[in-house]
Amino acid sequence: MTNKVTITIDSILRNGKDKTITVKGWAFDQKNKVAPVITVKSSPNAEVEITQFYRIDVNILFDLPNEMCVGFEINIKPKSLKGKVTIQFTANKVVSDYTIKLGKKYSIELGTETPTQLKISKIRKGLSYLKRNGVKNALNRYKLEKFINGDEYRAWITQNENWNIAELQEELDQFKVQPLISIVMPVYNVEPRWLAKCIESVQKQLYKNWELCICDDASTNNEVKKTIERFSLKDDRIKVVYRQKNGHISAASNDALKLASGEFVALLDNDDELAINALSEVVKIINQTPDVDLIYSDEDKINEDGNRFEPAFKPDWSPDLLMGTNYISHLSVYRRSVLMDLDGFRTGIEGSQDYDLVLRFTEQIPEKNIKHIPKVLYHWRTIPGSTALSASEKTYANDVGIKVLKDALYRRGIKGSVSKGIAPGFYTISYEVISEELVSIIIPTKNGYEDVKTCVDSIIDKTSYSNYEIIIADNDSDDPKMDELYSSYKKRLGSRFIVYEIDIPFNYSRINNIAASKAKGKYLLFLNNDTQVISSDWMTRMVSYGQFDRIGCVGAKLYYPDRTIQHAGVVMGLGDVAGHGHHYFPDKDLGYFGRLYLDVDYLAVTAACVLVKNADFELVGGFDEEFTIAFNDVDLCMKIYELGRYNVWVHQAELYHFESKSRGYENTPEKITRFDGEKKLLQKKWRKYIDNDPFYSPNLTRGTGNFTIRIES
Numbered sequence: 001m002t003n004k005v006t007i008t009i010d011s012i013l014r015n016g017k018d019k020t021i022t023v024k025g026w027a028f029d030q031k032n033k034v035a036p037v038i039t040v041k042s043s044p045n046a047e048v049e050i051t052q053f054y055r056i057d058v059n060i061l062f063d064l065p066n067e068m069c070v071g072f073e074i075n076i077k078p079k080s081l082k083g084k085v086t087i088q089f090t091a092n093k094v095v096s097d098y099t100i101k102l103g104k105k106y107s108i109e110l111g112t113e114t115p116t117q118l119k120i121s122k123i124r125k126g127l128s129y130l131k132r133n134g135v136k137n138a139l140n141r142y143k144l145e146k147f148i149n150g151d152e153y154r155a156w157i158t159q160n161e162n163w164n165i166a167e168l169q170e171e172l173d174q175f176k177v178q179p180l181i182s183i184v185m186p187v188y189n190v191e192p193r194w195l196a197k198c199i200e201s202v203q204k205q206l207y208k209n210w211e212l213c214i215c216d217d218a219s220t221n222n223e224v225k226k227t228i229e230r231f232s233l234k235d236d237r238i239k240v241v242y243r244q245k246n247g248h249i250s251a252a253s254n255d256a257l258k259l260a261s262g263e264f265v266a267l268l269d270n271d272d273e274l275a276i277n278a279l280s281e282v283v284k285i286i287n288q289t290p291d292v293d294l295i296y297s298d299e300d301k302i303n304e305d306g307n308r309f310e311p312a313f314k315p316d317w318s319p320d321l322l323m324g325t326n327y328i329s330h331l332s333v334y335r336r337s338v339l340m341d342l343d344g345f346r347t348g349i350e351g352s353q354d355y356d357l358v359l360r361f362t363e364q365i366p367e368k369n370i371k372h373i374p375k376v377l378y379h380w381r382t383i384p385g386s387t388a389l390s391a392s393e394k395t396y397a398n399d400v401g402i403k404v405l406k407d408a409l410y411r412r413g414i415k416g417s418v419s420k421g422i423a424p425g426f427y428t429i430s431y432e433v434i435s436e437e438l439v440s441i442i443i444p445t446k447n448g449y450e451d452v453k454t455c456v457d458s459i460i461d462k463t464s465y466s467n468y469e470i471i472i473a474d475n476d477s478d479d480p481k482m483d484e485l486y487s488s489y490k491k492r493l494g495s496r497f498i499v500y501e502i503d504i505p506f507n508y509s510r511i512n513n514i515a516a517s518k519a520k521g522k523y524l525l526f527l528n529n530d531t532q533v534i535s536s537d538w539m540t541r542m543v544s545y546g547q548f549d550r551i552g553c554v555g556a557k558l559y560y561p562d563r564t565i566q567h568a569g570v571v572m573g574l575g576d577v578a579g580h581g582h583h584y585f586p587d588k589d590l591g592y593f594g595r596l597y598l599d600v601d602y603l604a605v606t607a608a609c610v611l612v613k614n615a616d617f618e619l620v621g622g623f624d625e626e627f628t629i630a631f632n633d634v635d636l637c638m639k640i641y642e643l644g645r646y647n648v649w650v651h652q653a654e655l656y657h658f659e660s661k662s663r664g665y666e667n668t669p670e671k672i673t674r675f676d677g678e679k680k681l682l683q684k685k686w687r688k689y690i691d692n693d694p695f696y697s698p699n700l701t702r703g704t705g706n707f708t709i710r711i712e713s
Contacts, residue, residue, distance in 0.1 A: 005029050005036045005089040005096040012100070013109035019081070021100060022109060023074040026058045029091035035068050036089040036096075045083040045102060049075045051189075051220075054248055054350075078102045153300075153311060156699070156709045161376075163277060168206055172280050175287045181210045181279050182260030182336065186252035187270045188217040192227040194271035194381055199231045199238070202268070207279035212238045215256035218246040250345040250353045257344045264295075266333045267354065271381040273302060274331065278377040282333050285371050293369040294361060295333040297377035298699070304383060308376075311709070312593060313697035315601070317370045320545075320648045322362070323405065323429050324421065324598035326355040331378040338364055349400050356404040363411065374698050398424045405429065416544075422590060422597035428652070429599070431544035436467045439539060439611070440521030444473040444511045445529040449481045451658065456489060458533035458655075465539035468525075469496040473515035476503050509623035509632040512607075516614070516622060524617055526633075528608040531558070534654040541653040542611040545599075552645030553612050553637045555605025556653035557596075563587040566657045568596055569649040570604035570634055572686070572693035573702050577679050578604060578634045581696075581705040592707035600649050602695050603641055607633030608657055616640050630675055631682045638686050 009025040028035050040048045055071035064070065076085050081103040089096045183202060187195065202212050212235075214228055225242070232238040239259040243252060257265065264286070268274065278297070285295050300311040314327055321327055332354075342360055345353045362370065398420060405418040405427055415432035441459065445452050456470060470493065472486065489497045500518060502511050516524050523546055525539070535541075542554045558567035568582040568591070581602070582591050590597055607623075610633060620639035623632045637647050683690060692698065701708045 004094060005091050007089055007096060007098055009098070012106050014106040016108040019078055021076040021078070021102070021106060023072075023076070023087070023100060025072060026055050026070045027072065027089050027096075028058075028062070028064070028068070028070040029094075030062070032092055033062075033064060033068075034091050035070050036091040038072055038074070039088045039090065040074075041086040041088060045079050046085050047077045047079070048085060049077075051075075054246070076100060076102070152709050152711060153309060155711055156311075157308065159712060160699070161275075165206070168277060168280060172206055172283070175283055177287050177290065178207075178209050178283065179264055179286060180262035181207070181264050181266055181282065181333070182257075182262035183210060183212045183266045183268050184253060184256040184260060185212060185214050185268045185270055186217055186249050186256055187214055187219065187224060187228065188246070188249070188252065189219045189221045189224060190270040191383070192221075192223045194383065195224065195227050196231075198268065198270055198272055198381075199227075201273040201276075203231075203235065204276050205274065205279045206277055207283055210237060210279055211260070211262060213256045213259035214238065214240045215252040215259075216240065216242045217248065217252035218243045248347070248350045250347040250350050253353065254344040254347075257339065260336060263336060264333050265336045265339055266331060269330075269380075271383060272330070273379040273381070275375075275377045275379070277375075278331055281373050281375055281377055282331075285373060289369075289371060291369050292371050293335040293338055293365040294358075295371050295373065296328045297331040297373040297375055298697070299330050299378040299380060300376050301382050302379040303381075308379060311376055311699070313374065313699040313709075314372060315696060316372045316694035317367055318601040318695060319362075319367075319550075320599050320601045320646065322358070323408070323427070324600075325426050325594060326352075326358065326401075327593070328358050329354070330380065332358065334361060335365075349404055352400040352404050355401055356407070359404060359408045360411075363408075401425070401427060421594070423594060426594050426598060430541075431547075433465075433540055433544050434547060436465065437522040437543070437547075438520060439465065439468040439523045439525050439543065440516075440519035440614070441468055441470045441525045441527055442473060442512060442515045442519065443470065443527050443529050444475060444508065444515070445477065446475040446506070447477045447479040447482060448529050449479055449485060451530045452482070453485055454532050454658075455527070455529050458531075460489075460492065462533045462536050463539050464536045465543065468539065469493075469498065469519075469521060471515050471519060472497075472499045473511050474499055474501050475506060475511055476501075507625060507628045509625040509627055513622040513625065516617060519614065522614055523611055524614050525611045526607045526609070528657065528659075530658040531609060532656040532658070534559070534656060535652060538653040538655060539611075541650045545648050545650060546611050546613060550644075550646055551648060552616055552640035552643065553605055553610050553647040554653075555602070555647070555649040556609040556655055557649070557651050558606070558608060558655055558657040559587060560584075561656060561658060565596070566659060567606045567608060568651075569600055569602035570606060570637070571696045571705055572603050572634075572689045573691065573696065574705055576702070577682055577690065578631065579705050580606070581707065583705045585706075595707075597651055599651055600695075601646050602649050603647060603689055603693055604634045604637035605647055605649050607636070608659070609653075609655055610637075612636075612640065616643065616645065619643065626681055627678050628674065630678045634682060635685065638689060 005027050007027045009023065011024045013022050038050050038052060051073045052069045053071045054069050058070050059068060074087060083102050085100045087098045216225060216228060219225065228240055232240050241255050241259060243255060282295050285292055298311065298313050300308050302308050338361060346356055349356050402418045409416050417430045419428050421427045443455065486499050500515055502514050504510060512526055523543060538556060542556065545551045545554045555569065560566050565582045565585045567580050570578050571581045572578050582596055585591060585596065624635050627635055641647055699710055701710045
């Protein structure tokens with residue numbers, strides 16, 4: 001191996017407004033393991049600024065010392081678009097060149113686009129989505145984007161944040177407990193105007209008993225220190241420590257944490273903003289639930305012009321969702337005593353240090369001590385280089401996220417693997433099935449030769465999980481071909497294929513209960529006869545969750561034949577009863593903040609494909625037979641949820657469900673009467689969850705399952 005410098009360019013982007021070119025990447029001499037000196041040949045056509053910094057992903061990959069700064073960012077501000085700039089990487093007297101042409105067409109950096117460039121970018125994205133998902137789905141996505149980023153969110157802000165400051169202050173003054181809140185903020189080379197706005201948002205808080213603990217991580221921009229000093233000299237609640245050497249965000253956060261003396265610690269990035277009532281809402285929760293250890297809120301993004309968009313309306317505590325993405329994020333407030341017991345932030349996992357912290361922290365506290373505030377209390381600043389603008393700005397964080405999740409599995413004594421998800425910041429956990437216990441697949445049918453054949457053939461031909469039995473709950477079939485079909489499966493599966501003749505008037509709940517009473521499996525898997533297996537590991541995925549004591553019902557991802565979503569979890573409260581989330585979304589759509597490609601906790605899942613422990617099924621008395629057709633699955637899930645279990649929807653357990661989109665369930669007076677009765681029964685039994693589904697935000701629509709914003713008329 002020669003001692004030539006290895007140069008890797010991660011991105012070359014142009015600022016759409018001032019034409020500055022930003023080159024990001026990493027470089028080092030692999031033979032001698034030294035970072036290069038980076039210089040630029042004299043260029044009359046451009047001004048050049050070079051920054052070298054630590055890259056945790058590269059240092060870990062190549063076993064480099066922490067003090068070696070192999071990452072670089074080179075900003076080239078052209079005086080004209082003619083000519084070129086040559087960057088030189090020198091290590092052990094060997095020079096490697098990299099040339100940047102000033103007039104070349106580079107991708108525009110997010111957040112710097114001109115209005116015309118933004119329009120072009122949106123058109124390109126729209127065309128790409130159209131190509132993947134078709135015209136109808138593209139139009140639906142366009143409508144959803146308007147809800148997220150358009151007038152609808154501004155209307156929601158007007159409707160929900162029209163604060164009466166005097167009333168809020170009066171409520172605040174009546175709180176018996178008024179704890180000191182320590183706000184921890186690491187700072188490094190942030191643009192002073194954003195730092196100032198960040199600090200001002202703290203000073204504007206209605207709740208005044210706070211301290212702002214700042215650690216400057218050896219910023220090279222002198223204006224940063226001047227800005228900090230300007231504020232700290234005028235406000236003794238602002239505490240500051242200056243590091244002499246850059247230690248990166250975990251070390252800086254820990255140094256800021258050492259300044260903290262409050263009972264609770266809030267985390268704040270140096271270019272973001274708090275809502276004016278952020279801390280007062282936190283203190284309200286502390287007064288309502290004194291044992292609380294972790295509090296988190298909803299959040300949105302704010303651009304350079306102060307416009308807010310893309311609100312993240314979060315569910316209450318959702319442990320399985322958290323293992324797929326850090327949905328908690330900001331604003332998050334931690335009990336300081338627990339933080340100190342954990343020794344604060346871990347070093348060596350910069351980029352996912354907040355994710356690692358919340359995983360470790362929640363392992364140490366009771367779930368009842370985690371509270372969610374369904375209000376937007378935190379605004380992420382979207383500026384170039386910010387993770388709020390684009391997770392791809394810090395792609396190394398995705399690799400570190402895998403490490404912190406693997407560490408979480410190890411700490412918890414759980415066998416499994418972690419892989420990258422569909423997009424940066426998303427992950428897939430594959431839990432190892434410890435014991436391949438018997439699964440009893442229960443398929444009710446009356447006739448339906450083609451449906452049953454398609455369903456059972458797909459189970460036999462595609463399923464990688466081997467220990468299962470198939471129970472056909474035959475409700476008085478009179479098609480002679482059914483006996484022939486059953487005989488063929490009996491020959492293929494032997495005692496693993498069972499047919500029970502259930503000669504009763506149709507009652508879905510009763511038919512399944514009778515079949516379940518004869519099942520031998522540790523797990524019951526209720527499956528509609530008009531389904532077809534897609535993914536070979538569908539049952540393995542479902543059992544991998546079902547094996548945990550904390551898990552109740554496990555649901556699957558079901559598609560219509562045209563690959564739009566038939567089922568992806570049930571939301572309580574839709575239509576004042578219950579409905580499917582993401583109904584009709586195309587298969588390539590990520591869903592609401594990635595929900596279609598994450599394993600998600602829901603109150604309920606559909607019995608068209610649901611796995612549950614036999615013991616839990618018996619414990620709650622099976623399906624309630626008053627629900628003859630509708631809502632029996634929702635009721636079952638609710639009963640099991642109240643045992644203290646989590647019901648989870650597993651995105652990689654994929655099947656087709658051939659239920660027709662246009663089929664009318666309630667197309668006769670008799671059916672309508674029956675449906676209305678079962679709807680009223682569900683409302684009577686589960687009204688508190690219909691009014692407040694903990695896994696679905698009160699800020700989202702109750703009209704449909706498309707996760708648009710809830711606007712009161």
